[in-house]
Amino acid sequence: MAAIQIIGTDFAAAHALEGLLARRRVRLQAGTGGPVAVLACSARHEAASGGAPGITALARAAGARAVVIVEEGADALAISGEMGGRLLRVALPRASGQPAHRDAALLMLADVLASQVSAMVAADAATGALIDLAARVARxxxxxxxxxxxxxxxxxxxxxxxxxxxxxxxxxxxxxxxxxxxxxxxxxxxxxxxxxxxxxxxxxxxxxxxxxxxxxxxxxxxxxxxxxxxxxxxxxxxxxxxxxxxxxxxxxxxxxxxxxxxxxxxxxxxxxxxxxxxxxxxxxxxxTKPLCEREDDIPALAVSLLRRHCPADVALPLVTPEAMEVLLAHDWLGNVRELENVIQRALVLHEDSRITAADIVIDAVPQLPVRALHLAAV
Incomplete structure (x- = not known):
């Protein structure tokens, strides 16, 4: 199991993140020592102060392959990279009040961290069990x-x-x-x-x-x-x-x-x-099960696909709770491929860095006005 080290006692999202990462078979550990792939910290711990080492020194000492610096309580979700992607900055909005496995911002942060260790996207218990089984047979x-x-x-x-x-x-x-x-x-x-x-x-x-x-x-x-x-x-x-x-x-x-x-x-x-x-x-x-039988995977997959398909020059949008409910209510006969299509449509339709329920277009067939349909028939 991959491990992510976190520093900073003021990292308020740590407990929620621990649960989300555990579903993806990634361990979150505090302090130093142990196998470390990513070092995450809150923004106020970035610079050295009072004799304490800065994040660069801590990362080098821990053998971290990447550093993720999180600014909690931001006005909007934002992710930016430096040093060729080895240093990522995540501006994390305040909690939405949704459970962690439904909170789009927390899911996005978990995806950023887990992707650094190539963890498979998962949140449903059945998917986690499948990942465990695959890891055993891989040996x-x-x-x-x-x-x-x-x-x-x-x-x-x-x-x-x-x-x-x-x-x-x-x-x-x-x-x-x-x-x-x-x-x-x-x-x-x-x-x-x-x-x-x-x-x-x-x-x-x-x-x-x-x-x-x-x-x-x-x-x-x-x-x-x-x-x-x-x-x-x-x-x-x-x-x-x-x-x-x-x-x-x-x-x-x-x-x-x-x-x-x-x-x-x-x-x-x-x-x-x-x-x-x-x-x-x-x-x-x-x-592998159909997506409709692993409901908890839908939000995690949605934000992961959002990160994958969002153009580099476009601000990463946040999926609203109402939009997430629309995604959860669909039966997804096309499974992850259908979800991917819907997310790509939402990226085209969204405004103001938010994906709302109106941006979730499940039916891909364009709805023409009655007059246009009549003219097309003629």
């Missing part, structure tokens, strides 16, 4: 199968497994098995020799070998043609790849993570997916 080399609806964060979870594993310094390569034509997928996966087929003007080692010592993500593996499934099975069994046009097997050391949004036992029963391959892939199953 091993077993094959992982992630099942869940489209847009629910399967690839994000796969990346977190890779980043927490001993293979983190090696490549993480993802391929969408549904997006590549069948006649190209075999060559892309397994590689080919020069002249193996028309247009093969040179050799290519393929993405399985490109992921050597790292992790290969087979996204939507349930869409893989049956003919290739048997070849993939052999790779999993033998840990060897035979490129197209070659008679020589090449050993590979790669961890496989596969994902699908389908009911895999049903796919096996319908003979659309090989049963033996399914058992090879499903060594350690992880399941």
């Amino acid at each position: 091993t080399d077993v094959t992982v199968f992630i099942n869940g609806p489209t847009g629910s964060g399967k690839e994000v979870l796969a990346r977190k497994v890779h980043e927490a594993s001993r293979r983190a310094a090696a490549p993480f390569i993802a391929i969408n098995c549904a997006a590549i034509p069948e006649n190209m997928l075999e060559a892309i996966l397994f590689g080919h020799e020069k002249g193996a087929f028309t247009g093969a003007s040179g050799a290519n080692k393929g993405i399985i070998r490109a992921a050597e010592s790292g992790t290969l993500l087979l996204d939507e593996v349930s869409e893989m043609p049956m003919g290739l499934q048997s070849k993939l099975l052999r790779v999993l069994q033998e840990r060897r790849v035979t490129p197209l046009g070659s008679q020589t097997e090449v050993p590979v050391d790669v961890r496989i993570i596969a994902t699908s949004n389908r009911n895999m036992p049903e796919e096996v029963r319908a003979r659309r997916f090989r049963e033996d391959l399914w058992y090879r892939l499903n060594v350690f199953p992880l399941t």
Whole structure:
């Protein structure tokens, strides 16, 4: 678990932050010592005074990779960076009176801190349990199968497994098995020799070998043609790849993570997916839930997406409690991808550094006046 050190007894948001960061599996610790990734302090502790060291000296002594200086009680939310992003200043408005896991400003501060240690966005208990499970499996080399609806964060979870594993310094390569034509997928996966087929003007080692010592993500593996499934099975069994046009097997050391949004036992029963391959892939199953079943993740994801998509030259807006209630009331059939679209629309529509309920446009179909609809029909 990553750790964030906080200094300054006047840091009023510390207790609320501790709970928010714990949901993201980040520990908040006071004082000095221990594994420290980020040093956070209140603005009045920035400069040295009365013989006490300044924030720069404290950060160096603690081995902090980044420093976040928080000014509480500000008129508006603001985040600015210095020293190439290693020093961040956060102007934090007064508490909204909402619970911490619904307070947009506190969630934004928690996101700023947690992002410094690459923590996965989470607030719901079910998501936290999934992160814990992923961290445990990351310590091993077993094959992982992630099942869940489209847009629910399967690839994000796969990346977190890779980043927490001993293979983190090696490549993480993802391929969408549904997006590549069948006649190209075999060559892309397994590689080919020069002249193996028309247009093969040179050799290519393929993405399985490109992921050597790292992790290969087979996204939507349930869409893989049956003919290739048997070849993939052999790779999993033998840990060897035979490129197209070659008679020589090449050993590979790669961890496989596969994902699908389908009911895999049903796919096996319908003979659309090989049963033996399914058992090879499903060594350690992880399941992502639809967003509507993890309500507490919605506010945390909303502010994280807000930070990601807000242009650098635009003041970061604050989501009002009324707007947050609109987000929480929606069923999010499109999961995180739908939420991301809604947040991007809100960034276009908002004014005065606030995202209000009126800026939350769930229905993307433009509503034309009756007269315009009549003219369009004519």
